[in-house]
Amino acid sequence: MSSCVFIDLSGTLHVGRQPLPGAIEAVERLRNAGYRVRFVSNTSSKSRRRLLGALQKIGFDIAYDELFTAPLVVHRYLQHHRLRPFLLVHPDLVEEFTDLPQNDPDAVVVGCALEHFTYANLNRAFRLLKQGARLIATGRTACFEGKNGLQLDAGPFVAALEYAADTEALVLGKPSAGFFETAMEEFSCPGERITMIGDDAASDVGGAMAAGMRGILVQTGKYRPGDEDKIGQPGAIVVPDMAAAVERILRKE
Numbered sequence: 499m500s501s502c503v504f505i506d507l508s509g510t511l512h513v514g515r516q517p518l519p520g521a522i523e524a525v526e527r528l529r530n531a532g533y534r535v536r537f538v539s540n541t542s543s544k545s546r547r548r549l550l551g552a553l554q555k556i557g558f559d560i561a562y563d564e565l566f567t568a569p570l571v572v573h574r575y576l577q578h579h580r581l582r583p584f585l586l587v588h589p590d591l592v593e594e595f596t597d598l599p600q601n602d603p604d605a606v607v608v609g610c611a612l613e614h615f616t617y618a619n620l621n622r623a624f625r626l627l628k629q630g631a632r633l634i635a636t637g638r639t640a641c642f643e644g645k646n647g648l649q650l651d652a653g654p655f656v657a658a659l660e661y662a663a664d665t666e667a668l669v670l671g672k673p674s675a676g677f678f679e680t681a682m683e684e685f686s687c688p689g690e691r692i693t694m695i696g697d698d699a700a701s702d703v704g705g706a707m708a709a710g711m712r713g714i715l716v717q718t719g720k721y722r723p724g725d726e727d728k729i730g731q732p733g734a735i736v737v738p739d740m741a742a743a744v745e746r747i748l749r750k751e
């Protein structure tokens with residue numbers, strides 16, 4: 499069985515609509531060397547289809563089935579537990595859940611809904627939680643760098659609902675064990691044969707290493723000096739960028 503490389507998207511392969519220097523070629527090098535490459539992301543403000551289109555447009559050769567996202571893990575969870583979701587998500591994401599029953603919801607799914615975090619939507623979610631619905635989130639990220647500065651992500655809204663309904667969210671994106679375990683299952687690759695590359699020390703590298711994978715932290719994107727201390731696992735590799743990460747993998751270091 500060939501080894502697998504899991505790669506984060508934003509901050510590792512690209513920033514906004516700009517591929518990071520050498521990233522496109524680095525992915526190609528891995529493929530040419532026979533590695534199975536998969537792209538793992540917490541992104542929930544875009545559907546997988548749109549996310550794929552955006553990546554292809556800036557030059558990445560990626561197939562739909564190689565893209566693995568937090569909303570996909572949420573979908574699997576809902577399906578497995580036969581839950582009927584109320585979707586507090588961006589309208590773009592709704593298409594990923596249309597095959598699930600949504601009448602009489604017994605779960606509230608929170609993703610990065612942006613301006614769709616309205617009072618009415620949040621209050622509907624709150625009332626459902628008070629009636630016993632399960633709170634499920636794609637992530638707990640506080641904010642992200644948008645085109646006009648910092649923007650609120652899903653995390654603060656998850657926290658608000660937890661506080662109001664006195665409940666605790668099940669978070670299914672990175673760095674949760676559920677995310678990495680579902681990805682390993684999906685791609686039939688055991689942890690010891692997977693290397694995860696990402697720019698988030700805790701979420702990408704720490705989470706992957708806790709799940710038994712090898713972790714490489716790249717010093718691009720959201721990386722800041724000292725982030726190494728947030729990995730929380732011994733033995734992580736730290737390199738300047740994606741090209742250097744691939745170099746380390748190909749040299750089998």
Ligand SMILES: [Mg+2]
Pocket residue numbers: 506507508509510696697698719
């Ligand atoms: Mg990232």
